[in-house]
Amino acid sequence: MGFSGRGEMIPNKDSYCEIDTGTVDKWGIPVLKFHFKRSDHEIRQVRHMQETFRGLIDEMGGEPLSAMPGPEDDYGIAPGGVIIHELGVTRMGDSPDTSVLNANCQAHDVKNLFVADAGPFVSQPNKNPTWTILALAMRTSEYIAERANRGELA
Numbered sequence: 016m017g018f019s020g021r022g023e024m025i026p027n028k029d030s031y032c033e034i035d036t037g038t039v040d041k042w043g044i045p046v047l048k049f050h051f052k053r054s055d056h057e058i059r060q061v062r063h064m065q066e067t068f069r070g071l072i073d074e075m076g077g078e079p080l081s082a083m084p085g086p087e088d089d090y091g092i093a094p095g096g097v098i099i100h101e102l103g104v105t106r107m108g109d110s111p112d113t114s115v116l117n118a119n120c121q122a123h124d125v126k127n128l129f130v131a132d133a134g135p136f137v138s139q140p141n142k143n144p145t146w147t148i149l150a151l152a153m154r155t156s157e158y159i160a161e162r163a164n165r166g167e168l169a
């Protein structure tokens with residue numbers, strides 16, 4: 016029997032992207048450079064998962080096949096990027112100071128610019144994201160149609 020834990024990564028100021036001024040793609044467009052750092056939130060979630068899984072095995076009369084990883088190994092958390100759920104960057108929010116989009120995935124600064132993919136996510140939830148991406152895109156499409164029909168996006 017195997018266990019695989021998933022948790023939410025809480026946004027932190029050390030994890031962000033910026034335009035890489037030194038690298039362009041094959042069309043000459045500057046690429047993004049990502050910065051990434053975990054916080055105690057993620058490490059503590061992993062410790063809790065390890066303890067919970069091992070407790071379940073114990074209750075069932077089993078024996079874990081590996082020792083509990085310690086704090087020096089961040090309790091066995093996977094390296095960043097292994098779970099490839101790409102989300103965020105153009106996060107939604109109430110304030111243009113801390114977000115790019117409003118709750119309708121519309122840019123705060125440009126009223127006819129919408130982001131209908133995983134960009135509006137404000138964190139990495141612990142579940143697979145695609146249904147939520149689709150639901151947000153549908154809601155944004157309805158909003159665009161409604162506002163465009165009223166002539167409010169021109």
Ligand SMILES: Cc1cc2nc3c(=O)[nH]c(=O)nc-3n(C[C@H](O)[C@H](O)[C@H](O)COP(=O)(O)OP(=O)(O)OC[C@H]3O[C@@H](n4cnc5c(N)ncnc54)[C@H](O)[C@@H]3O)c2cc1C
Nearest residue numbers: 040044099100101102131132133134142143144145146148
């Ligand atoms: C191997 C793998 C397995 C996954 N499995 C699951 C799963 O089982 N369930 C789940 O919910 N999620 C899964 N995910 C995560 C999910 O696929 C992503 O979170 C989701 O696709 C993100 O959607 P997006 O539209 O924001 O970005 P993307 O799907 O990455 O789309 C971005 C698009 O932009 C294009 N693009 C990039 N740069 C440019 C440019 N300069 N000009 C024009 N176009 C450009 C790219 O070609 C791409 O088509 C998986 C991801 C991977 C990689």
